[in-house]
Amino acid sequence: MNEHLDSNSDEHLDKMYNTLTHHTNLLSTTRKQLEEQAEHLAQVDTKVNAMEKLYGSQLVWKIENYSEKLEEAKSGKKSTIYSPPFLTSRHGYKLALSACLYGDGKVRGKCLSIFVCICKGDFDALLDWPFRHKIKFTMIDQNPDESKRRNISHIVEPNICKENMSFLGRPKLERNSSFGAQKFVELELLPTRYYTKDNCLFIKVDVDSKHMILL
Structure with missing residues (x-):
């Protein structure tokens, strides 16, 4: 019975580890996407300012x-x-x-x-x-x-x-x-x-x- 409990605990820990790893990867990907979007918005803002000066x-x-x-x-x-x-x-x-x-x-x-x-x-x-x-x-x-x-x-x-x-x-x-x-x-x-x-x-x-x- 103890062996069964230990086996279940190991499986549970493995699932938790896999879940945490998955969410960590998702957070990393999301952070990278947000950084890329922020950089893109900054570039757009720069272009808009340049166009306002040029096309006024x-x-x-x-x-x-x-x-x-x-x-x-x-x-x-x-x-x-x-x-x-x-x-x-x-x-x-x-x-x-x-x-x-x-x-x-x-x-x-x-x-x-x-x-x-x-x-x-x-x-x-x-x-x-x-x-x-x-x-x-x-x-x-x-x-x-x-x-x-x-x-x-x-x-x-x-x-x-x-x-x-x-x-x-x-x-x-x-x-x-x-x-x-x-x-x-x-x-x-x-x-x-x-x-x-x-x-x-x-x-x-x-x-x-x-x-x-x-x-």
Whole structure:
């Protein structure tokens, strides 16, 4: 009888061991799947953030290390800086900004100049040419009190004529000539408010999509 009890106990222990081993393996597999899902979600989140930046109808350009870049512009070492390219819509025009922090041409030393250029894009064959959409540049006041912000804006409306096709026509090279606001913001205004803060400034661009082909 004792031998029978011992045999039953051994079988019971074996079953418990097998059950525990099975559940341990299941937990390990589940943990691995959860880790893979978490990694996948992180990748998706990164892609979504990138797409939001790339496919928005406007760009907010953060210019970091402003004082250093201003000194480079003053010295002539690097008079123009460039933004990342962006699309006016998911399958729209590809644009890029450029800024002369110490001014361009006759306003050098007086104004910050801002320009936009049309770049060669993947969907140009499907878009309307020449480019005819109004563009609004905005220097953002970074005052912590939003009610006290005094943004500075300038609207550029493309002038469709033969002479301006190098600016507004479908790009034949990587990018067209730039156009924009040479007298965008007077340099003496920048220190008067919160246009520069933590050695950064922000320039926003809005492209009017009212009559734009949206694919």
